[in-house]
Amino acid sequence: MWNNFVEHGMYIKQVSVTNTPGKNILYIHGLGESGLCFDELIKNKKLSPWSHFIVDLPGYGKSPWQKQPLTLEGHADHLANWLGHVKINNLVVLGHSMSGVIGLILCEKYPHLVDAFINVEGNISIEDCGFSKKIAAYSLDEFIDHGLDNIKKKTYIDGVKDKALRLYYPSLSFCDPQVLHLNAVELVEISQTDELAKRQGDLKIPHIYILGKPGGAGQYSQKLLTAAGIKWTPIENSGHWPFIDQPEKFITEMLRFLPQ
Numbered sequence: 001m002w003n004n005f006v007e008h009g010m011y012i013k014q015v016s017v018t019n020t021p022g023k024n025i026l027y028i029h030g031l032g033e034s035g036l037c038f039d040e041l042i043k044n045k046k047l048s049p050w051s052h053f054i055v056d057l058p059g060y061g062k063s064p065w066q067k068q069p070l071t072l073e074g075h076a077d078h079l080a081n082w083l084g085h086v087k088i089n090n091l092v093v094l095g096h097s098m099s100g101v102i103g104l105i106l107c108e109k110y111p112h113l114v115d116a117f118i119n120v121e122g123n124i125s126i127e128d129c130g131f132s133k134k135i136a137a138y139s140l141d142e143f144i145d146h147g148l149d150n151i152k153k154k155t156y157i158d159g160v161k162d163k164a165l166r167l168y169y170p171s172l173s174f175c176d177p178q179v180l181h182l183n184a185v186e187l188v189e190i191s192q193t194d195e196l197a198k199r200q201g202d203l204k205i206p207h208i209y210i211l212g213k214p215g216g217a218g219q220y221s222q223k224l225l226t227a228a229g230i231k232w233t234p235i236e237n238s239g240h241w242p243f244i245d246q247p248e249k250f251i252t253e254m255l256r257f258l259p260q
Contacts, residue, residue, distance in 0.1 A: 033072075
């Protein structure tokens with residue numbers, strides 16, 4: 001069953017193909033992204049015992065733009081308000097890239113709403129700032145005037161040979177440039193602290209970090225994850241979108257972690 005709706009200022013896709021109650025995954029996309037990136041993943045029959053909730057954060061994808069763009073913490077608070085309203089039990093949160101950070105904040109501030117956390121290529125150190133660093137290099141006015149167009153053109157060209165970037169391009173085109181710039185600047189700032197791995201390591205709920213190899217989180221971030229006592233798993237022959245590059249390998253690791 002597919003159910004698409006807008007609630008609490010967010011476009012939400014709910015996919016339920018299971019009769020098993022109480023097995024739910026919330027997917028949260030990265031910077032400049034939308035829930036489009038998860039479309040193929042959730043169709044995999046190996047994940048059929050789970051119900052899937054895919055959101056477009058406010059200002060991203062099909063969700064309405066806000067008068068005041070949301071910060072990373074604002075996104076986490078917004079999700080928490082929605083989760084408190086819909087009351088989804090036994091919830092696993094999967095956050096990719098930027099939403100590795102948003103998911104972390106959600107788990108820290110609202111642990112009663114989340115039962116487990118999968119961080120996929122979430123920012124750990126400054127070396128993880130790819131698009132965010134490029135975007136943050138512009139002032140807001142510059143980014144609105146020409147910066148976003150420059151990044152979109154480069155993404156379109158690179159997407160000829162990279163499926164993940166081909167999927168990224170349309171989502172990037174839907175973004176509110178103000179929220180995109182704000183969140184990029186925040187990601188660069190928070191990644192420079194080297195504290196994100198420790199914060200995830202301090203979570204009291206089950207959690208894991210999944211990265212792409214060789215094109216994902218690098219050696220310094222891996223060292224920080226290890227030092228924080230976090231179980232991290234590489235998906236071989238993949239990059240920043242391991243669930244797109246190697247979906248079968250990625251799902252295998254998901255299933256090893258997900259409660260049965």
